Amino acid sequence: MDLAHVDLNLLVAFDTLMVEQNVTAAARRLSVGQSAMSSTLSRLRALLNDPVLERQGRTMVPTPLATSLIIPVREALARFNSVLTEPPTFTADRDRRSFTVMASEYAALAVIQPLLVELRHAAPHVELRIRSVSTDFLDELTAGIVDLAVIPPGVVPIADHFGQKQLYSDPYVVAVDEANPLVGDTMTLEQFSSLPYLASSSGHDDTLVETQLDSLGVARRLEVTTGFGLAPFLLRDTQLVALLPASLASTVGAGARLKLLEPPMQLEPVIETMVWSTRNSEDPGHSWLRGQLIDIAARRTWSTKPVDQR
Structure with a gap:
């Protein structure tokens, strides 16, 4: 039977x-x-290839096929009615859901990776698909292809039919190889400018930290340019110095053998915002996902003070 030709009526x-x-x-x-x-x-008779009701004397009685369908059809109608009339629910530890989240590698390390750890116990049947942020992410949010995007504020204008909320603020730290003989427990601006510098990049645009350094007139001995995700691992066994978001540096610092110091200049922190279609604002599953990220971000604080990674 082709269900496309079945009228609910x-x-x-x-x-x-x-x-x-x-x-x-x-x-x-x-x-x-x-x-x-x-x-x-x-x-109905044509659909079921059955008389459905047959005359017996002066009354009509259901056929055996029709009788067998009474309870299943009634239950199906009741379930369909409940879908339309009862508000949707979401129980994290039981329900199966799949969410697609757009985030940079850096944001994924900051809040998505901790979410993955918590999902194992809090929501074992929830599947998370993580994608890199695309230039048309707003269109994908509108189309329902993506459920949530984690982006810096001001990347693009956000229209009224999108919800948005600041997720976290992440200060910068100076990162060097822990065995760098030229760096102690503090760093001056003159020392920062004299060391070979590893700059961060986000494709064709300057990153927030590079723009700030230019605005402050901070000189750099530029030797390497790379993305945030790779930067910590290029410092090992070199004299390079880099400015990294504290969440990223503290997460990978031990494995990358980094020493983290407070910057010798005043820098605005990295801010990440989550954006979603207002169509999903009241959906219990989407609300739960946003709440989880807000809770994780609130519990994860990163300091610009020196961190002993040894």
């Missing part, structure tokens, strides 16, 4: 016919004409 009519077992009475109950009800019965 036919199931309603079938249920009414089974209750009334009379075309005239069924028509009256559904507030339609008797001829329309007779036409509906004909469509």
Whole structure:
């Protein structure tokens, strides 16, 4: 049977016919004409390839096939009615859901990776798909292809049909190889400018930290340019110095053998915002996901003070 040709009204009519077992009475109950009800019965007979109701004496009785369908059809109609009338629910430790989140590698390390750890116990049946942020992420949010995007504020104008909330603020730290003989426990601006510098990049645009350094007139001995995600691992066994978000540096610092210091200049922190379609604002599953990220971000604080990674 091709379900594309099944009219839900036919199931309603079938249920009414089974209750009334009379075309005239069924028509009256559904507030339609008797001829329309007779036409509906004909469509049901064609759909099921069965008489549905048969005359026995002066009454109509359901056929064996129709009788076998009474309870399943009634249950299906009840479930469909509950879907339309009852508010949706989401129980994290039981329900199965899949969410697609757009985030940079840096933001994924800051808040998505801790979320993955917590999902194992809090929501074992929730699947998370993580994608890099694309230039048309707003279109994908609108189309429902993506559920949530984690981006810096001001990347693009956000229209009213999107919700947004600041997720976290992340200060910068100076990162060097822990065995760098030229660096102690503090760093001056003159020392920062004299060391070979590893700059961060985000494709074709300057990153926030590079823009700030230019605005402050901070000189750099630029030797290497790379993305945030790779930068910590290029410092090892070199005299390079880099400015990294504290969340990233503290997460990978031990494995990359980094020494983290407070910057010798005043820098605005990295701010990340989550954006979603307002269509999903009241959805319990989406609300739960946003709440989890807010909770994780609130619990994860990163300091610009020197961190002993040894």
